[in-house]
Amino acid sequence: MSRSVAVLQLGGCDRCAFQTLAVGGLDGYELRSHSLLPSLPGPESVGHVDVLVVTGAATTDDIQRVQGVDYDILVAYGTCPVTGGVFGLARQKGADIIALADTIDVDTAVYGCPPSVEQLEAALDGGPGERRPLCETCERTMKPERMGQIVRPLSVPAPSECMNNQGIPCSGVVSLDCAQRCVDFGAPCRGCVPSVADPSASMIGYFGSLAADVDVHTEASEWTTDMLGDGPDGITEGLVDVVGTFFRFTLATAFRLPGRQPSAGSLHADIMVGRPIEEAPQLAATVYGLDGISVCLNLVEAYESAVGIEPSPETVALRGRLREVQRVLRELRGAPDLERYSEAVAQARAIGGNDVMSNVFFGGFRTPVKASDAPYEAYAVPGPVEVRAVRGEASDDFTKVSFTTDENGLIREWSCEL
Amino acid sequence: MIVVFMCEHCGQGAANTAGVLRMEYDPRISIVPVPCAGRVGPREVLTAINNSAEAVSVVGCCFGACHYSNANMVTLRKMKIMKKFLQEMGYSMDCVTMYTSRAAEGDTALGDFEDVAAKADGEDCLGAARVE
Numbered sequence: 128m129s130r131s132v133a134v135l136q137l138g139g140c141d142r143c144a145f146q147t148l149a150v151g152g153l154d155g156y157e158l159r160s161h162s163l164l165p166s167l168p169g170p171e172s173v174g175h176v177d178v179l180v181v182t183g184a185a186t187t188d189d190i191q192r193v194q195g196v197d198y199d200i201l202v203a204y205g206t207c208p209v210t211g212g213v214f215g216l217a218r219q220k221g222a223d224i225i226a227l228a229d230t231i232d233v234d235t236a237v238y239g240c241p242p243s244v245e246q247l248e249a250a251l252d253g254g255p256g257e258r259r260p261l262c263e264t265c266e267r268t269m270k271p272e273r274m275g276q277i278v279r280p281l282s283v284p285a286p287s288e289c290m291n292n293q294g295i296p297c298s299g300v301v302s303l304d305c306a307q308r309c310v311d312f313g314a315p316c317r318g319c320v321p322s323v324a325d326p327s328a329s330m331i332g333y334f335g336s337l338a339a340d341v342d343v344h345t346e347a348s349e350w351t352t353d354m355l356g357d358g359p360d361g362i363t364e365g366l367v368d369v370v371g372t373f374f375r376f377t378l379a380t381a382f383r384l385p386g387r388q389p390s391a392g393s394l395h396a397d398i399m400v401g402r403p404i405e406e407a408p409q410l411a412a413t414v415y416g417l418d419g420i421s422v423c424l425n426l427v428e429a430y431e432s433a434v435g436i437e438p439s440p441e442t443v444a445l446r447g448r449l450r451e452v453q454r455v456l457r458e459l460r461g462a463p464d465l466e467r468y469s470e471a472v473a474q475a476r477a478i479g480g481n482d483v484m485s486n487v488f489f490g491g492f493r494t495p496v497k498a499s500d501a502p503y504e505a506y507a508v509p510g511p512v513e514v515r516a517v518r519g520e521a522s523d524d525f526t527k528v529s530f531t532t533d534e535n536g537l538i539r540e541w542s543c544e545l
Numbered sequence: 546m547i548v549v550f551m552c553e554h555c556g557q558g559a560a561n562t563a564g565v566l567r568m569e570y571d572p573r574i575s576i577v578p579v580p581c582a583g584r585v586g587p588r589e590v591l592t593a594i595n596n597s598a599e600a601v602s603v604v605g606c607c608f609g610a611c612h613y614s615n616a617n618m619v620t621l622r623k624m625k626i627m628k629k630f631l632q633e634m635g636y637s638m639d640c641v642t643m644y645t646s647r648a649a650e651g652d653t654a655l656g657d658f659e660d661v662a663a664k665a666d667g668e669d670c671l672g673a674a675r676v677e
Contacts, residue, residue: 350656387635
């Protein structure tokens with residue numbers, strides 16, 4: 128007898144929801160309800176189902192939506208329903224994003240941003256399967272040495288040395304191998320698949336130990352003792368965005384109080400504001416889901432023209448190919464089709480590295496592009512990206528992005544028309 | 546409640562000396578004994594805050610006097626990262642602090658206690674945020 132499955136997409140980016148369309152083609156499973164398929168009834172009106180798969184970021188109201196479904200097994204697919212995921216960053220501005228797994232018992236959590244269809248199949252068959260620690264599978268060499276200073280990843284990190292040794296925080300040490308593997312594309316891991324119970328605290332502990340030689344501000348107290356000071360030092364200059372660096376996927380679980388920064392106007396703006404420019408392309412590609420390629424490229428091109436970076440012709444050509452993929456993904460929004468979606472994502476991954484465009488950077492690509500015949504020099508990142516206060520604006524056929532940055536290169540205003 | 550982690554050498558030593566001298570300090574202060582300031586990390590700070598602490602502080606040995614190599618200096622960096630984290634979340638940096646004390650001088654611990662208690666009453670501190 129086949130097992131009945133309902134898929135409930137809460138909020139968020141739709142990537143995981145698209146992957147769960149695969150359930151419809153699996154032997155032994157019957158897809159009764161799916162949020163992306165209006166032809167099927169809603170999950171609350173299909174009666175009892177064996178498995179409920181939830182995807183996307185939850186708000187407080189979503190607890191009732193999940194509890195309104197009659198299910199035996201709850202599978203949380205993607206990092207968002209488990210820990211609040213990348214959308215949890217909006218809590219910095221007080222947004223209502225929660226970690227569903229804190230309130231409702233989740234039987235199987237499939238971490239990943241996004242995970243892969245194979246992991247979904249494994250989860251439905253009983254468990255997420257074995258995953259190895261990311262560092263074990265990483266090609267970079269880790270040395271038992273402290274860092275000299277904390278470094279912002281404004282250029283492409285040296286390819287053979289552990290990024291933490293180079294002074295760039297990389298959460299690979301508290302993470303498991305995943306479907307995106309940002310570390311393979313010159314981008315530090317931000318920990319979408321944690322290997323420990325409290326990844327953010329563990330990572331800060333680890334990184335803080337490595338940073339034991341970094342300059343820190345201290346002062347003498349009036350009662351003649353030494354104490355930690357609040358002034359700027361090597362720590363605050365190197366770590367311009369502690370929230371986005373160490374709490375990228377865990378803010379909703381790791382810190383229970385709502386953030387008190389003023390809201391930037393929308394959920395997506397709340398996530399983007401405060402993030403450093405070098406992290407922004409990948410973050411934009413993540414949170415904007417099926418429009419991510421366009422938003423990411425517009426952001427990169429807007430900042431490039433604002434600071435005077437001229438991308439090479441091959442870089443422009445490769446970005447053009449990414450936008451062709453974006454066209455397909457845009458068409459799929461109204462007519463979900465897993466086969467076309469997987470095909471398009473595979474093409475995007477061949478250029479942008481992974482689903483979240485880790486390979487895309489200012490001026491070029493961080494690592495050699497599989498889908499390009501040109502030599503790497505023809506589209507490589509030319510050098511470190513300059514950090515300054517600018518106003519950037521760019522648009523293409525799909526989205527229009529405008530933002531401002533401050534003198535540290537942190538995004539201060541953000542708007543994006545889809 | 547203000548959670549103060551104190552190392553068993555200089556930190557608790559100074560608190561004991563203050564106790565013997567019957568010095569008074571803020572009753573909200575709750576001392577958590579630890580072997581070394583190096584034992585305290587972001588996990589302990591976040592756990593305390595998530596469980597309603599108004600402020601969290603670490604008191605270790607004076608710089609250069611740590612009984613376990615330089616573990617107090619390592620924790621100093623971790624606490625600075627936590628300070629920055631709280632500031633980015635819209636709270637006061639004062640909610641997480643780190644001090645030192647001298648075991649033979651009770652007033653060094655008392656100075657730390659008075660300072661952390663005064664800072665915990667600040668406008669953007671965690672206690673004020675919870676009342677809202």
